[in-house]
Amino acid sequence: MNQKKDHSLVNCLAATLIALFITVPGHELLHLLTHMVYGSKLICYSAGAVDAMVVNMNSLSTFHKIMVAGGSASIINAILAIILAVILVKAKLGPMLRLFLTQLMGMQAVQGIGYFLIGGLFGVGDWGNVYQALTGNPGLVSVLRIILSILGCVGIVGLFFFLNYLSYYFIENKDNKSERMHVAFGLHLIPFIVGFAVGMICSFISPFVKSGQLRIGSCLLFNCMWIPFFWGFMFTGPMKTLPPKTSRFLYKLPGKPNWILLGMGVVLILVDIFVFGPGIFFS
Numbered sequence: 001m002n003q004k005k006d007h008s009l010v011n012c013l014a015a016t017l018i019a020l021f022i023t024v025p026g027h028e029l030l031h032l033l034t035h036m037v038y039g040s041k042l043i044c045y046s047a048g049a050v051d052a053m054v055v056n057m058n059s060l061s062t063f064h065k066i067m068v069a070g071g072s073a074s075i076i077n078a079i080l081a082i083i084l085a086v087i088l089v090k091a092k093l094g095p096m097l098r099l100f101l102t103q104l105m106g107m108q109a110v111q112g113i114g115y116f117l118i119g120g121l122f123g124v125g126d127w128g129n130v131y132q133a134l135t136g137n138p139g140l141v142s143v144l145r146i147i148l149s150i151l152g153c154v155g156i157v158g159l160f161f162f163l164n165y166l167s168y169y170f171i172e173n174k175d176n177k178s179e180r181m182h183v184a185f186g187l188h189l190i191p192f193i194v195g196f197a198v199g200m201i202c203s204f205i206s207p208f209v210k211s212g213q214l215r216i217g218s219c220l221l222f223n224c225m226w227i228p229f230f231w232g233f234m235f236t237g238p239m240k241t242l243p244p245k246t247s248r249f250l251y252k253l254p255g256k257p258n259w260i261l262l263g264m265g266v267v268l269i270l271v272d273i274f275v276f277g278p279g280i281f282f283s
Helices: 008-037 062-090 095-122 126-133 138-167 179-202 216-236 258-276
Strands: 041-045 050-053
Touching: 008 041, 008 050, 008 062, 008 095, 008 126, 050 216, 050 258, 062 095, 062 126, 062 138, 062 216, 095 126, 095 138, 095 179, 095 216, 126 138, 138 179, 179 258
Parallel strands: none
Antiparallel strands: 041 050
């Protein structure tokens, strides 16, 4: 009897590309929209950063300074990640939707909690801009860094385990290493590889790197935020960390290839690289 060929990794890649486009350019879009709300003068929107001149920053309250200087996007990403996590645990979803939302949740968490970690420990990125806006209040900056460091460290490590937890919705036999490796590769390692690669490509062609406003070393640090997906792969596949006592299996990874979704994902990432990567400038 002929068995149908498993194309589940095609679907994992398609979901990754679409989730990546929603998350990373979406993160920068949140910055852009925040600036529009506060009446900033828009200068450039790109795949990796937004440049704008804030009008009357000194007239804003502390909360609004934090939002417009860079805090809004990562806070919204973290909230979206929590909402998606609740949906993934509480709702019964179809295999393709669960696959997509698992990757999207992880990416939202990376862009939210990951920025908390980098901002808290290293004082760079979105929250580095916030600290600059709060230079007149060093005590508040210190408190913010401590809070963000704690939230970032606990959240990112927790994400390692949560991604592993979500793997077992797709694993029928937890003792079958090849099955665990297959699921972990598609669900977690593909997003890690693609997210890091696309992020670095966009960094190399970023107008902010070319102008010297950003350094490649900083961009490398930002793209290391994808590491939770790597550890999600390691925990599920090679290491078999904390497998469930009772089966959590609902569906196999969808094996019938969805070429339309893959095509959409490829087009969106090409737009991200070749349109948003060099930046869109406002007159």
